[in-house]
Amino acid sequence: MSEEFRDLYYYHQRFHDDDRNGGQNSSTYTQNLQMFNHSSYMGFGEFLHGSTEHNTVTRAFGLTPSTSEAPVMAGGDGDLVGVSETPATPYSSISSSSTEAAGDDDSNKSKKENQQKESVEDGENSSKKEAKAKKKGEKKKQRVPRFAFMTKSEVDHLEDGYRWRKYGQKAVKNSPYPRSYYRCTTQKCSVKKHVERSHQDPSIVITT
């Protein structure tokens, strides 16, 4: 597995062959969800849908500028978001939510996330370059919690109710499939997501 996965905890469910039974899949689906009921599971789209405002999304993702530590969304507080419903999308969804605590586990990649966070925070009013420049002056950055979802789908571009604009694509190490970078285009929504296919199972899309 790529090193990146070390950072994320994939509560990875087995995608059973027929989880895309159309409609009926909710049974298995729901069952699986219950496993995460206390740990914060939700599909990306559902998660987004669960918020009435885009800001909420941002907040939930721990992107609020004021947050000094990265809270895990939903944590054990039990604010799960609509997990009982089937996804608004036809994709067979599912799996996994992952979070990483703020810098406790340190791994080598933290900087990247921080960088990302920085741009998110600054991106609104100032240009990215400024953010970058600023970053230099800053001593330490904090990590942004990330959540990974594994979705079984034929297409990369999942419909989760939000509009995403692709702003980059990169070939990833250890995987024949490229990783795509998307940014939410809805105003006030500064969430970004990375989408890549599992090299082990091309039918699975990993959304981070």
Added chain:
DNA sequence: CGATTTTGACCAGCGC
């Protein structure tokens, strides 16, 4: 014509 995608280049952080 505006929004989105594509794609190469650039930058910063990390490991060696």
Added chain:
DNA sequence: GCGCTGGTCAAAATCG
């Protein structure tokens, strides 16, 4: 210090 890698930018191309 250098090379590698991930993430982002931005211009051009494409689409609806």
